[in-house]
Amino acid sequence: MITVSGVSKSYGNTKAVSDITFTVLEGENLVLLGTSGCGKTTTLKMINRLIEPDSGSIILDGVDISKGKPEELRRKIGYVMQNVGLFPHFTIAENIAVVPRLLHWAAKKTTQRTVELIAKFQLPESSLHQFPHELSGGQQQRVGLIRALITDPAILLMDEPFGALDNVTRSGIQSEFKALEEFKRKTIVMVTHDVQEAFELADRICLMDQGKIVQIGRPKELLFRPANDFVTKFLENQRLVLEFKTITVKDLWALLPDSSIQSSPGHFSNAFSIWSAMELFSSDKTVEAHTFIDLNTQVSKRIALSELTSAFGSYQNLEIHD
Numbered sequence: 001m002i003t004v005s006g007v008s009k010s011y012g013n014t015k016a017v018s019d020i021t022f023t024v025l026e027g028e029n030l031v032l033l034g035t036s037g038c039g040k041t042t043t044l045k046m047i048n049r050l051i052e053p054d055s056g057s058i059i060l061d062g063v064d065i066s067k068g069k070p071e072e073l074r075r076k077i078g079y080v081m082q083n084v085g086l087f088p089h090f091t092i093a094e095n096i097a098v099v100p101r102l103l104h105w106a107a108k109k110t111t112q113r114t115v116e117l118i119a120k121f122q123l124p125e126s127s128l129h130q131f132p133h134e135l136s137g138g139q140q141q142r143v144g145l146i147r148a149l150i151t152d153p154a155i156l157l158m159d160e161p162f163g164a165l166d167n168v169t170r171s172g173i174q175s176e177f178k179a180l181e182e183f184k185r186k187t188i189v190m191v192t193h194d195v196q197e198a199f200e201l202a203d204r205i206c207l208m209d210q211g212k213i214v215q216i217g218r219p220k221e222l223l224f225r226p227a228n229d230f231v232t233k234f235l236e237n238q239r240l241v242l243e244f245k246t247i248t249v250k251d252l253w254a255l256l257p258d259s260s261i262q263s264s265p266g267h268f269s270n271a272f273s274i275w276s277a278m279e280l281f282s283s284d285k286t287v288e289a290h291t292f293i294d295l296n297t298q299v300s301k302r303i304a305l306s307e308l309t310s311a312f313g314s315y316q317n318l319e320i321h322d
């Protein structure tokens, strides 16, 4: 869907981005991760030509983006700005309607789509007539997402989309984001400096440092097949949480015994992460075991917490010593 080849951008003597090459597959969520100043935002903004590269090429859907008009390119790409970037003197409805207006949409079409999206993002209709400062940070962030999604673009660029939120609101919106069909179909490039956010939301992570790509891969590859010491050190502090959030019950399936312990009624998918599975145990300490099911094979296993942690330990050993 997007191919970035040998792209560089300098500001005076600062090499913001230095000869980077990567591909974004259709429908995937690629997260650009790295510390402040490593070149993430510059990379993102070159994809919608808010910044022009000094050299290299960016091909979008088979077409070199430098060939057409930037405005036309931007109409095909949704963009969620850092710090939301709503117009303060526009109502929420007017903020959402900015791009539809540029595209000369009929007012009725804009209203219909707006109403559809605010329901999906759980905003009250009354907020449409309010101004940005009258909404909470979380609500403003939702408006920023709606504004980027209104024309249903196939590609979405997101710059620290959850950056301005407190931790609780942030994790709420992140889960909604993951669950929404609107996002699942899209090709997304997202910038974050938050390692956990990257691991929770990314199909693949592009870890950057000093304008260069250090490693691109699935979260599990960064954890268990780090390209070099930089990657290992970058993840070191949060390693255990990242493993809990990245590894699923399914990954441990072969290492889990069939337990005979009486389990609670109902079952859960083995696509649950270890983190989510542990949350089940901590939410009701009277339950000795939970039933997990492999939705492909319909095989289920009753798993006690001790079995889960022991299988996790074996999995870590296998992955690390493999």
Ligand code: ADP
Residues within 6 Å of the ligand: 011, 014, 015, 016, 017, 034, 035, 036, 037, 038, 039, 040, 041, 042, 043
């Ligand atoms: P990130 O998004 O990873 O924080 P940026 O892409 O914003 O990084 O910036 C990369 C580097 O380029 C930084 O050193 C930054 O200071 C520099 N830079 C970015 N934009 C400009 C600009 N307009 N003028 C001068 N230097 C810039």
